[in-house]
Amino acid sequence: MENHQDQDGSAEPSTGEAETGAPEAGRPVDVFRPAQQTSPVVFASPHSGRDYTPAFIEQSSLSATALRRSEDAFVDRLFRRAPEFGAPLIRANFPRAYVDANREAYELDPRMFQGPLPDHVVTRSPRIAAGLGTIARVVANGEEIYAGRLTFAEARQRIEATHRPYHRALKGLIEETCNTFGGCLLIDCHSMPSNVLGPGGGGRNANLLGDIILGDCHGTAAAPAMTALAEHLLKEVDFSVTRNRPYAGGYTTRHYGRPRTGVHVLQIEINRALYLDEAAIAPKPEFDDIAARMDAFMAGLCAGVRSLVLPEAAE
Numbered sequence: 527m528e529n530h531q532d533q534d535g536s537a538e539p540s541t542g543e544a545e546t547g548a549p550e551a552g553r554p555v556d557v558f559r560p561a562q563q564t565s566p567v568v569f570a571s572p573h574s575g576r577d578y579t580p581a582f583i584e585q586s587s588l589s590a591t592a593l594r595r596s597e598d599a600f601v602d603r604l605f606r607r608a609p610e611f612g613a614p615l616i617r618a619n620f621p622r623a624y625v626d627a628n629r630e631a632y633e634l635d636p637r638m639f640q641g642p643l644p645d646h647v648v649t650r651s652p653r654i655a656a657g658l659g660t661i662a663r664v665v666a667n668g669e670e671i672y673a674g675r676l677t678f679a680e681a682r683q684r685i686e687a688t689h690r691p692y693h694r695a696l697k698g699l700i701e702e703t704c705n706t707f708g709g710c711l712l713i714d715c716h717s718m719p720s721n722v723l724g725p726g727g728g729g730r731n732a733n734l735l736g737d738i739i740l741g742d743c744h745g746t747a748a749a750p751a752m753t754a755l756a757e758h759l760l761k762e763v764d765f766s767v768t769r770n771r772p773y774a775g776g777y778t779t780r781h782y783g784r785p786r787t788g789v790h791v792l793q794i795e796i797n798r799a800l801y802l803d804e805a806a807i808a809p810k811p812e813f814d815d816i817a818a819r820m821d822a823f824m825a826g827l828c829a830g831v832r833s834l835v836l837p838e839a840a841e
Contacts, residue, residue, distance in 0.1 A: 552577070554688040555695050556617045564612030565828035566707035566835045568699045569605050571715045572627035572692065572778065573598035575618045582624055587673040588665065594807050595666045596623045598717040603809075604801065604820050605715050611821075611828040614699055620688040622662070623671060627692045628714070628776040629653060629660040631685055638663050640675045647678075660685060666719065700782060700789060709788030709835030711752060713827075714778045720799035722772065736766035737800060741775035741793035747783025748790035752834050756792055759826040763819040788835055 574597060583590050608615040618627045632647045635654045638661070643649060657664035661681055664670055696712075703710035722735055738760055742748040757767045775783070775793040783791035798804050801816040 554618065554620050554691050556619060557695055557699065558606075558609050558615045558617070560609040560612050560614065562612070563614060563703070563706065566703050566709055566832055567608075567611075567613040567711045567713065567824075567828050568696075568703055569608040569613055569615045569713045569715060569824070570696060570778070571598070571602040571605060571615070571617045573618070573622045573716055574600060574602040575620045575622065575624075577619045578621055578624075582621075586623075586671050588669060588671055591807070592669060593621065593623045593665060593671070595669075596662065597621065597807070598715075599798075599802055599807050600809055600813070601715050601717050601796070603813075604796070604817050605713075605824065607817075607821050608824055608828075611824050613824070613828050616692075616696055616699060618688070618692050623665055624661075625684050625688045626658065626660055626662060627689055628716075628778050629658075629689075630777055631660065631689050631693075632681075633660045633777075634678075634681060635659050635661075635663050638672065638676055639681070640677050643678055660689065696778075696782075704788055707832065707835060710790070711748070711827075711831050711835055712778070712782055712789070712791045713756075714775075714791060714793045716773075716793060716795045717798045717802070718773065718795040720797055720804065735797055736768055737797050738765045738767050739771070739773045739795040740767060740769050741773050741779055741795065742770065742791070743775045743779055743783060744770050747775055747779045747785070748792050749785045749834060752785075752790045752831065753792060755830055755834065756794075756823075756827060759823050759830070762826070763822045765819065790835060 576597060578590055578593060583593070586593060602617045605615055630648055633651055633654060634643060634647050634649060635657065636643050636649050653659055661684065662671060700710050700712060718735060718739065720735065740753060740756055742753045753769065760767045773793065773795045775791070779791045779793045782789055801810055801813045803810055
């Protein structure tokens with residue numbers, strides 16, 4: 527039987543949230559577990575959360591629909607059958623526009639806040655410059671989220687209530703998996719806007735993104751054999767695959783990926799045009815076909831990586 531686990535670590539029978547996309551309001555994290563974990567793989571969906579509280583919507587200068595432009599919408603549903611293949615799935619329920627789980631805990635833009643920020647806060651990074659820190663200044667299309675400035679006290683409350691529980695649960699899953707299997711492969715699951723330019727860059731002959739980009743931080747977050755296996759399995763189910771450009775991996779990939787100690791991380795970016803009506807933020811008719819192809823990918827990966835996660839395999 528599949529179980530899910532809340533942020534406090536208590537397990538209870540699943541009520542189907544991974545399939546329906548309806549988590550209990552206010553719970554920041556869900557973990558969906560197989561009855562027995564039989565594979566050293568963990569799947570994570572940090573950006574598909576859609577628990578928009580009335581207070582957050584009222585605080586924002588944007589509509590609820592506009593706020594959703596930052597979501598990796600329905601990615602958790604594409605990977606919802608992971609427990610059937612012996613691997614847990616962790617999902618953040620809070621929206622990326624509220625707190626971004628794929629950032630450092632305190633990576634904040636000082637222009638968004640009243641008064642100076644504490645010394646421990648990271649205030650300069652490419653993500654912050656783009657308006658996409660732990661608490662974002664803009665949604666994906668560049669619209670400003672807030673009309674006024676926030677307090678650091680509010681930022682701290684948000685981060686401690688969402689970001690911390692998510693990474694506590696994720697770290698726990700990685701450690702459990704390593705203890706059982708000697709290593710772990712984390713698949714960090716994302717989607718990308720279809721209009722982002724690919725490796726060809728700008729200009730009249732720019733190459734648009736293909737179906738999937740695998741990010742392993744240019745070979746530092748996962749063993750080469752791991753990335754090669756994932757690419758092979760994705761191509762077997764007719765996805766076009768590129769690596770690292772323009773998405774090499776975010777905080778989760780960089781922070782947890784330590785192949786020499788047996789922890790491998792791959793970020794997977796799925797082109798939204800494959801499964802999502804990006805204007806309506808609704809699944810396309812092709813959604814079930816894409817989900818079935820991802821099922822085949824997960825089945826092959828969960829069955830094929832056991833020997834590859836061991837630390838000596840990364841040498």
